[in-house]
Amino acid sequence: GQNIDQPTEMTATEGAIVQINCTYQTSGFNGLFWYQQHAGEAPTFLSYNVLDGLEEKGRFSSFLSRSKGYSYLLLKELQMKDSASYLCAVRDSNYQLIWGAGTKLIIKP
Amino acid sequence: GAGVSQSPRYKVAKRGQDVALRCDPISGHVSLFWYQQALGQGPEFLTYFQNEAQLDKSGLPSDRFFAERPEGSVSTLKIQRTQQEDSAVYLCASSPDGSSYNEQFFGPGTRLTVL
Numbered sequence: 001g002q003n004i005d006q007p008t009e010m011t012a013t014e015g016a017i018v019q020i021n022c023t024y025q026t027s028g029f030n031g032l033f034w035y036q037q038h039a040g041e042a043p044t045f046l047s048y049n050v051l052d053g054l055e056e057k058g059r060f061s062s063f064l065s066r067s068k069g070y071s072y073l074l075l076k077e078l079q080m081k082d083s084a085s086y087l088c089a090v091r092d093s094n095y096q097l098i099w100g101a102g103t104k105l106i107i108k109p
Numbered sequence: 110g111a112g113v114s115q116s117p118r119y120k121v122a123k124r125g126q127d128v129a130l131r132c133d134p135i136s137g138h139v140s141l142f143w144y145q146q147a148l149g150q151g152p153e154f155l156t157y158f159q160n161e162a163q164l165d166k167s168g169l170p171s172d173r174f175f176a177e178r179p180e181g182s183v184s185t186l187k188i189q190r191t192q193q194e195d196s197a198v199y200l201c202a203s204s205p206d207g208s209s210y211n212e213q214f215f216g217p218g219t220r221l222t223v224l
Binding site for chain 2: 004033041042043044045048087089094095096097098099100101102
């Protein structure tokens, strides 16, 4: 079966750095996405990785290792507004997005 | 520059009632997706359209679920004889074309509660 694993919940302090991990086992791989979802709102796109390595976009970076079936999302200089769920999704061989359950990130002052 | 819109935002239905959920994608977007999201879970794929063609409906949980996009723009997800387990947020997303790169743009969702 297809599986995306990420921690259920993480807590971090405002101004700090946090890394959210995602491991996956899917039938085929055509890219990995990270989305942010505030409670009661739609997911919004953060990043896309299809090749191994680090993609940096402002305070957010995303890393991919295809051989390990592993990705992480790195958030720097955390702000209170970063409190949200972070969803990892993998596009499989059928070009369907397979989603993880999301990691709820709680930012404390 | 309107984004994806969905209506209604909230729907309460009695068990056994039929419901219709509407999605207006971003103008010109070729691909349209429907997802079901239970509380505390990630979205679960339901079905996918490219223009008016329904290319994948493998995620529809039963034959009570039906989706259409007759003119390649607005889409409707219909659920017949609703059951309590159908209670969830139904998300619609669109993307410019069928490329594997493109991000999906999500609507705000319709929260369906079946009593």
